[in-house]
Amino acid sequence: MRTLTLQGRHEKASSRKGRKRVEVILNTARDILIDEGYAALSMRRIAKMSGITVGNLSYYYTSKQDLVQDLLEAVIQGYMGWWDDIMADDSLTPEQQFAKIISFIIDDLTTKETTHFFPELWALANHEPFAQEAMNTMYGHVRDMLMEMAQRINPALSVSEREILAVFMSSSFEGHTMFLGYGRRWSDRTPQISHIAIRSFLHLIKTATPENINGFDPAIA
Amino acid sequence: MRTLTLQGRHEKASSRKGRKRVEVILNTARDILIDEGYAALSMRRIAKMSGITVGNLSYYYTSKQDLVQDLLEAVIQGYMGWWDDIMADDSLTPEQQFAKIISFIIDDLTTKETTHFFPELWALANHEPFAQEAMNTMYGHVRDMLMEMAQRINPALSVSEREILAVFMSSSFEGHTMFLGYGRRWSDRTPQISHIAIRSFLHLIKTATPENINGFDPAIA
């Protein structure tokens, strides 16, 4: 599993000791969230499993929301930017880069962390604005990446075309979490699904026109 | 919002009074789940908002899991079978039927109930086997419907081809919940997304072959 590193944003992470503590706390919290769910994520439990007292925990995080917010941001951080290397790899055509990225994403869905983390995040986002925001930031980056890839593959696309395609594509692979995910029924079918996704998304990117995005006529689909 | 009607399965729903009570309880529970999230769904709250005492609530449901299980099944019930009429409409071509169903599904994602209910269900399914099971049953029906539509549109497809396509398609539109859903950033873009989805899915169904599902060559995608 990824090891969470600190965001600079936390005030108590100034000293080396403090930084280390916060790291332990966040990793512990992440483990609980993944292994037992948000309902089991209590301050007491985090403290005990981190080897500190509740009192000390609330020195670092004055409220549970404070901690959870930091946790979400830290976990999400780990999901971002990994695609830069692939996109910078000149030995691959844009389509190969794209295929590689989609494959990576779909493979990642089958990890326990991803399968368990995201539904918790989505549920939380229903009622906690800070979770909404963390989610938006993250998916914003994903969309930016997808838009860039769409442009490389089909430079004729307008910004808004690329944008709506990015929304469609990211929604689409996120949705596989519940079906291909860890312990889920179709988790051994990732190769086929990856293949379908790539073919389907490439077709979309290459054939998108204003009419076939905004109008609808099954006869010409 | 849909009104939950009883499953026959509940033992206490034999008399008219009992049936009415169970109905009130389930509707109340559903409202809390949708409006405030699973974390707020406590026996006390359900009782109070149903106008009964905790004691009486647990006369109907001996445990919280018992209630939640019934709730999930009842809510899920409301999501199923509505497509039968569309599929039976001879005045539409299979492609038109398909387009209509996909449109309906994607439109439904923008309702508060759907946007809020499903992420809670998915999160719950991570740790509660009964939620997993309820989920599997439901998506099984959805896949059956999609497989039937795929066959109508392209009778040449094998069962396993239709199956993997159904998994891909249902994953794909489920994933839009977090982006097109109630209060989410792209909720006003359902028409375009519907359009893209329909075009993309129809292309997949019509062009699927064993090679382009199991093999991968971006050059020919």
Next chain:
Amino acid sequence: MRTLTLQGRHEKASSRKGRKRVEVILNTARDILIDEGYAALSMRRIAKMSGITVGNLSYYYTSKQDLVQDLLEAVIQGYMGWWDDIMADDSLTPEQQFAKIISFIIDDLTTKETTHFFPELWALANHEPFAQEAMNTMYGHVRDMLMEMAQRINPALSVSEREILAVFMSSSFEGHTMFLGYGRRWSDRTPQISHIAIRSFLHLIKTATPENINGFDPAIA
């Protein structure tokens, strides 16, 4: 295990059906008390395990105390009078009769029913007058029997001498419940304990005098 039969005292036991019901209730209650302890003896549990509803149970017993009182009396009833046959057996000497009775009592201590029932009764008697009373009645009968046996063995004893000896003897074997009882450490030593008890008690009965009951001089013990 003994089957509890009704005392006539219960008002609802007039009809045949009522009598049968009360019998089932009491036997169920006894089983719960023995197998799971007084703490588990709830009206709900008795009703469910008797195959009736709580409502109906409280038609027969208007309160829990009412039921428990009946239960104690019924169980205790089963412990009384069995010695009459032995005492009436002319083929045995009084000492042989006595030995046989003591053996029977000590053997009985090792049954699960006896081991579990009496400590519950004694504990209950600490705070529930009706349990005290049931206990007193029962031990009164036991003492009467022991006094009669003492007289047969040593006719020279006065009433008060026989009485205090009876108290000592009955206390003495009751105390073995916790050591020889079902699942207890010394339960396989009943033969030796019986033997010691008989020898010890007979010696007491035969040698009791006013002085060695009321005075004390270890030198002459």
Next chain:
Amino acid sequence: MRTLTLQGRHEKASSRKGRKRVEVILNTARDILIDEGYAALSMRRIAKMSGITVGNLSYYYTSKQDLVQDLLEAVIQGYMGWWDDIMADDSLTPEQQFAKIISFIIDDLTTKETTHFFPELWALANHEPFAQEAMNTMYGHVRDMLMEMAQRINPALSVSEREILAVFMSSSFEGHTMFLGYGRRWSDRTPQISHIAIRSFLHLIKTATPENINGFDPAIA
């Protein structure tokens, strides 16, 4: 009534304040157990009568069993070791020591604490292994003491003879709890009972032989 002092074993009893609290809690719990019985011994009640909140109580004892276990051990502790001084008193013959100890034990049975505590312990031991264990430990010590006294009085006895006599004697006086105990019918007869017990036990110790423990012939008893 004895004041319960702490066992070192309790983790929260490190600081002075914690030690004091635990002491108050245990004394309160003991009082409730004695005065109102195990059924009345609830966490809420203990907390209220200790002048603290339930939350704080469960800071000290994470579960009721945890508390009750500590309580039993603490109470039992108070019943042990007091005989050492008597046994070390060289001015008394072994028989006088023995007589003194038996007298003390039987006198103690009439205290409210002893009368009420032990039946609760015995009943609890029927279904709670930890209570069984606490009981076994305690009576083990009592038996050791009785075996030592038996040896002093009759050095010819074998270990197993002393052991079975110790079981018989300790069972015997424990059984008097329900008859001589606080508020019980024969509580004013402790002097005579003590006298009988001492005479009877001494006779047993002095006359025990392998035959009259293991064989049985009422004619020679």
Next chain:
DNA sequence: AATGAATGAGCGTTCATTCAT
């Protein structure tokens, strides 16, 4: 004789939070 429905109090336990030291 029996059921089904309901109450209100209490149970053991866990929670986020606060604060003096």
Next chain:
DNA sequence: TATGAATGAACGCTCATTCAT
């Protein structure tokens, strides 16, 4: 930085009892 102690509210659940039908 860290601990230990505490609060007060809430949790899921069970209880004896009542009563209309």
